Amino acid sequence: MAMQEKCIEPSFSFLKQLEERSGQPVSRCYQCKKCTGGCPMSFAMDFYPNQVIRQVQLGGKAKLLSSRTIWVCACCKTCKDRCPNDIDTSAVMDTLKEMAKEEKVALGDNLVPVFHDSFLSSIERYGRVYEVGMLAGYKLKTKTYTQDMQLGIEMFKKRKLKILPEKINQLKEIKQIFDKAKEKS
Amino acid sequence: MKFTYYPGCSLHSTAEEYNASSEAVFRKIGIETEELSDWNCCGATSAHSTNDYLAHALPLRNLVLAEKQGNDVLVPCAACYNLLKNADHHMRSGAEDCEQLNQDMQEIMGANYQGNIQVKHVVDIFSEPAIMGKISELISQPLTGLKVAPYYGCLLTRPADVVAYEDNPEQPVKLDKLVDGIGADCIRWSYKTDCCGGSLSISQPDLVLQLTKKIVEAAQYAGADAIVTACPLCQTNLDSRQPKFGGGEGSTIPVFFITELIGLAIGAEGSSNWLKKHLVDPVPLLRSLNLSVAS
Ligand code: SF4
Ligand code: SF4
Numbered sequence: 001m002a003m004q005e006k007c008i009e010p011s012f013s014f015l016k017q018l019e020e021r022s023g024q025p026v027s028r029c030y031q032c033k034k035c036t037g038g039c040p041m042s043f044a045m046d047f048y049p050n051q052v053i054r055q056v057q058l059g060g061k062a063k064l065l066s067s068r069t070i071w072v073c074a075c076c077k078t079c080k081d082r083c084p085n086d087i088d089t090s091a092v093m094d095t096l097k098e099m100a101k102e103e104k105v106a107l108g109d110n111l112v113p114v115f116h117d118s119f120l121s122s123i124e125r126y127g128r129v130y131e132v133g134m135l136a137g138y139k140l141k142t143k144t145y146t147q148d149m150q151l152g153i154e155m156f157k158k159r160k161l162k163i164l165p166e167k168i169n170q171l172k173e174i175k176q177i178f179d180k181a182k183e184k185s
Numbered sequence: 186m187k188f189t190y191y192p193g194c195s196l197h198s199t200a201e202e203y204n205a206s207s208e209a210v211f212r213k214i215g216i217e218t219e220e221l222s223d224w225n226c227c228g229a230t231s232a233h234s235t236n237d238y239l240a241h242a243l244p245l246r247n248l249v250l251a252e253k254q255g256n257d258v259l260v261p262c263a264a265c266y267n268l269l270k271n272a273d274h275h276m277r278s279g280a281e282d283c284e285q286l287n288q289d290m291q292e293i294m295g296a297n298y299q300g301n302i303q304v305k306h307v308v309d310i311f312s313e314p315a316i317m318g319k320i321s322e323l324i325s326q327p328l329t330g331l332k333v334a335p336y337y338g339c340l341l342t343r344p345a346d347v348v349a350y351e352d353n354p355e356q357p358v359k360l361d362k363l364v365d366g367i368g369a370d371c372i373r374w375s376y377k378t379d380c381c382g383g384s385l386s387i388s389q390p391d392l393v394l395q396l397t398k399k400i401v402e403a404a405q406y407a408g409a410d411a412i413v414t415a416c417p418l419c420q421t422n423l424d425s426r427q428p429k430f431g432g433g434e435g436s437t438i439p440v441f442f443i444t445e446l447i448g449l450a451i452g453a454e455g456s457s458n459w460l461k462k463h464l465v466d467p468v469p470l471l472r473s474l475n476l477s478v479a480s
Binding site: 023040041043044072074075076077078080081088094095097098101111112113114115116117119120123127128129131135138147148151154155158159160161162166168169170173174176177178180181184185 | 194197198199200201223224225226228229230231232233234235236237238239242243246280289292293294339343344345354355379380382383384385387388389390392395396421425461462463464
């Protein structure tokens with residue numbers, strides 16, 4: 001039985017797990033597609049928001065964890081506010097992103113997750129975001145040096161990017177928060 | 186009226202002009218503020234996208250600090266506002282993990298969050314009748330002839346049940362009222378709450394360009410000569426992703442912060458320094474309307 005659950009779709013265990021973890025009543029969805037209709041990023045997605053929800057209902061875990069959709073969602077929450085069944089699709093996608101990282105699957109996008117990592121490690125290090133360090137780390141890891149070069153120079157000239165980081169005093173509190181976050185995942 | 190001020194990381198770097206203009210306007214209209222001492226980054230999109238615990242715990246540390254300091258928290262950054270408000274809402278909701286979060290804060294900081302303070306956004310506070318009255322009393326230069334499209338974006342309006350302070354978050358009006366109140370010509374348009382893709386601006390510039398382009402063109406089509414926002418991510422994103430910096434074709438329009446426009450109207454000090462920071466220079470437009478910029 002357990003074997004069958006693993007390889008046969010539809011599988012309800014994934015639906016249950018996702019509903020619990022995201023707190024979203026995914027089962028309620030009746031595919032009205034309002035979420036997708038208002039989604040500004042649907043043009044760049046491999047699964048539309050309503051399809052993500054349908055895949056969760058059907059147990060399509062592997063497809064979702066390696067999808068591009070979860071990373072190009074702009075987190076604008078339009079889908080959440082318009083869903084007649086009170087489902088926050090973007091919160092479902094946040095959970096999927098977390099799971100994709102935990103399970104170390106091949107991610108459906110190789111830029112956005114690296115950006116999030118660089119951003120968070122900047123916070124862990126200083127308590128605040130140090131843009132120059134964060135950008136350097138991101139560009140190094142993604143080899144996107146030339147992208148936005150002119151813009152970067154312009155922002156530097158306008159002193160919009162600070163040369164030195166701001167560090168908070170109680171940095172150990174931030175470290176402890178990050179430690180707890182690591183323990184939990 | 187006294188608040189604890191939470192600037193957030195953007196206002197200390199890419200959006201310094203939002204910080205400076207906010208402070209100048211507070212001073213001029215008599216809102217007293219004290220910066221939240223030792224505040225940390227709210228975690229922004231990166232925390233809530235990839236780590237549920239950080240998404241709540243990072244802003245919560247700020248709420249605990251703010252509660253100790255007393256007074257409600259006043260936030261100009263729409264993203265920080267959204268995340269602080271979300272953490273505040275989460276702690277009030279009595280969700281399963283609230284107790285654990287508070288226990289962790291107690292262990293880490295020696296204090297926890299009781300919900301004795303409120304998180305407020307500047308647009309909400311500025312549009313209170315008493316403050317609006319104060320602003321109109323102080324107007325020395327009505328921004329006559331400045332056609333500006335009020336752009337709200339996502340973070341001040343969604344999720345509506347958590348962050349919105351508008352009667353109808355799909356049709357917000359508070360920024361419109363402020364624009365009207367300082368004598369500018371408020372453009373009615375239908376893109377005011379569309380997403381500009383700010384959270385993906387660095388990692389997916391080509392995708393984001395398609396969103397910013399639509400918004401800037403829609404504003405121009407509706408007759409606007411400028412856009413005004415209350416979000417540093419929207420401002421940077423819309424200001425930087427215009428034709429001048431490889432953002433497609435067409436003409437550029439300046440993108441103001443609401444505090445800059447109020448500051449210009451009430452003659453707050455330092456406006457030339459704020460405007461210098463913009464990528465699309467707003468000064469020629471202001472000059473063409475005989476509006477002066479204070480040093
Ligand atoms: S709006 Fe809600 S009910 Fe409609 S398709 Fe999307 S998730 Fe399903
Ligand atoms: S939150 Fe994501 S999925 Fe939902 S409408 Fe916005 S971009 Fe689309």
